[in-house]
Amino acid sequence: MRKLSKGLVLLLFILMGVGISQPVFAQVTKLRGKVIDADTQEPLPFVNIAFKGTTIGTTTDFDGNYFLETRTPTDSLHISFVGYKGRAFKVLKGTFQTLDIELHSEAVSLQEIRILPGENPAHILLRKIIARKKKNNPSRLESYQYETYTKMEMDLNNIGEDFKNKKIMRQFQFVFDYVDTSVVTGKSYLPVFITESLSDYYYRKSPKLEREVIKASQMSGIEDNASLAQFTGQLHQNINIYDNFIDLFNKGFVSPIADGGLSYYKYYLTDSAYRDGNWSYHMSFKPKRKLDPCFVGDFWVADTTFAIDIMKMRITKDVNLNWVKDLVSTNEYQKLNDSTWFLKKQNLFVDFMLTDRDSTSQMGFFGRKTISYRDVKLNVPIRKEIVKLENNVIVNDDALGKEATYWDNARPFKLSKRESGIYAMVDSIQNVPLYRNIIDIIQTFVTGYYTKGNFEYGPYYKLYSFNEIEGNRFMFGGRTSNDFSTKVMYNAHLAYGDKDNRLKYGLGFLYMINKLPRETFGMQWKHDIHQLGKSPNAFTEGNILASLLKRNPNNKLTMLNQFEAHYEKEWFQGFMNTLKFRYRDISPTPIVPFVSPNGDLPIAGIKASEIELRTRWTRNEKVVMGEFERVHFGGPVPIVNLYLTMGVKNLLGSNHEYFKADLSVDHTLELQPLGKLRYLATASKLFGKVPYPLLSLHEGNETYAFDPYAFNMMNYFEFASDQYVSLSLEHHFHGFILNRIPLFKKLKWRSVVTAKGLWGTLSDKNNGALTNSEAKMIFPAGLSDVKDPYFEASVGIENIFKFFRVDAMWRLNHLEPNPNQDFEEFGIRAMFQMTF
Structure with a gap:
């Protein structure tokens, strides 16, 4: 590969990236832990965990583990599970906390229940979801357009004291003030590359047309690069849960709601509740066989329309995938009208590991991507000047070098104090001679x-x-x-x-x-x-x-x-x-x-x-x-x-x-x-x-x-x-x-x-x-x-x-x-x- 910028070589080497810095702060609260039975010490799956008075929450997985990250929590966390006494905990805002929980069983007097043979209700619900897939799939729409904000970040993980004290790191001591902890894995990490972009996206089914106009883009640590901005802009639409197979790292993963999902997954109907005015059902899933390209996770689906409200998917530990230790994808949808749901937010988290050694001291990389969709318009004619554009992805002449105040208004969320300093910190790394030498070696090997x-x-x-x-x-x-x-x-x-x-x-x-x-x-x-x-x-x-x-x-x-x-x-x-x-x-x-x-x-x-x-x-x-x-x-x-x-x-x-x-x-x-x-x-x-x-x-x-x-x-x-x-x-x-x-x-x-x-x-x-x-x-x-x-x-x-x-x-x-x-x-x- 010839004549690529150092930033682009680094991006290709690990295929992920990030960028940020602002004076307006928010708090990011992170929680992870495990829920177990207080008497048997066995893990409890499907336990409901939510911030009191909100719909922000999650459920434990099949091993009783959970993780939760939000910018808008209350100060109280509520845990509930059928047959167990509910518990509440105080939460410290703006920090990372590990909270392992024991639940005590609760004696409940029930009338006689007669169980008759029949079909798993989760299978009945899945068939209804599959029957409505074509109608709920956004790709069926004749045309749509929206504004999208994309933030990508690459982090060095497992930052321990031994690593900080190495002789080679003496020139980088200033960066360790920005070490954070991943809520997904519990590993410490240090951001090293950041990019974010704001785009207008246009789609027409027939005759086929796709256009992305990048209105703003900024990348930390490298020179302004329109080509790199164009490349990162193309990465915003790569997961559609309504497809039978989801392409991740050139491997087709079976969607949890694939037409043949019953051949690959076990399904469990775990709850039902009102969510944002819709009666919804909660379903969990896990693969039937190890090594199959499948996910483990859960989703909420709205009644009547049977459209997915939110789905969280995580690859299994034994999946045949190189370099990727963990991957979590969260897809959240918004209801546009009585019959149409559209993407609202996508999060993708990837834990890259260069070796298979399962060690807490083994360093690797995190790749994180957040995409927000807003101002979605359906079946609106695309302007002629957009249709006439010669490329699918266009970078506006004034897209690079936007002021901080522009990004304050453009982002769908406020930054934390730690995030606000990352942009300057990552730029500072570029001035360290050792870092430049490392990049030179990578560039020589690749080119x-x-x-x-x-x-x-x-x-x-x-x-x-x-x-x-x-x-x-x-x-x-x-x-x-x-x-x-x-x-x-x-x-x-x-x-x-x-x-x-x-x-x-x-x-x-x-x-x-x-x-x-x-x-x-x-x-x-x-x-x-x-x-x-x-x-x-x-x-x-x-x-x-x-x-x-x-x-x-x-x-x-x-x-x-x-x-x-x-x-x-x-x-x-x-x-x-x-x-x-x-x-x-x-x-x-x-x-x-x-x-x-x-x-x-x-x-x-x-x-x-x-x-x-x-x-x-x-x-x-x-x-x-x-x-x-x-x-x-x-x-x-x-x-x-x-x-x-x-x-x-x-x-x-x-x-x-x-x-x-x-x-x-x-x-x-x-x-x-x-x-x-x-x-x-x-x-x-x-x-x-x-x-x-x-x-x-x-x-x-x-x-x-x-x-x-x-x-x-x-x-x-x-x-x-x-x-x-x-x-x-x-x-x-x-x-x-x-x-x-x-x-x-x-x-x-x-x-x-x-x-x-x-x-x-x-x-x-x-x-x-x-x-x-x-x-x-x-x-x-x-x-x-x-x-x-x-x-x-x-x-x-x-x-x-x-x-x-x-x-x-x-x-x-x-x-x-x-x-x-x-x-x-x-x-x-x-x-x-x-x-x-």
């Missing part, structure tokens, strides 16, 4: 470059490598940093091989004409080695991992002189064109010879001049942008790429005239509870007569690293075509299978399967493998067409030690012995990956 002043040195993984052509390869390179300019970035590199004794180099620039919508212009010159027929995901030339993980001699490299110039224009979010001119001069080697059809006349090189038009289309894609580059996270619809390439004859020495069209469709389908399926379909057609380096040389992989975009059991220079279709399928089961096997259940491994197929043909004029070839160039030994389709498949295990995936792969056909291709029928491939 591959070390930043010093106006220059970024790297990438570090290309400093040294080796191959059969160059021998030991040494490279030094870099690019200008954001401190040099946020409009133009220059890059350059030098490389030298001690075997071929040749100097290689490259240099170029990228000019940012406009960031939103994106518009760029750039040029690049390269005189270096190149691997023909590699996938876009393969290790780049000079990468040390390509040298260490090779499974065949790395000798099919060619020397390339290449010039590229491009103009890129994003017309609106999701639709982009790139116009590119490319000149290539490719030189042969003894392993990759260029020989004329008569078989005895070597060709010094291939020169080709191309004009290419790229079109990329998708919708509602999640994108994170730095100053020059951006990272795409996909979206709900396929990504369609169309490349149209024209070879121009007699331009810069080129003597090849041709036209080529390439089409690809890439998409990931959520097939919960079975996991997710990613498919990539491609097709290509070349018109004209060209030498084989300009054909489609199908992407092989000659390393032991798994490449999702390549045929991993295919070699380089094995198959070529001038027209082809291919399909790649990869299904991740997310533990659906292995979670049900005792041994693998503990390991938390996950299964994955892939299947890939390719079919292509060569016209006689381009088939350099024919005896009487009409082609411009004879194929090197081992290269042929693929008119007999090629297939390969694999079965793999991922989440090994949380970082590794290993696949057992089979080449299913083209198994005839070939003295010119040393292929494998069966192989093991592995890859490093970080997934939740």
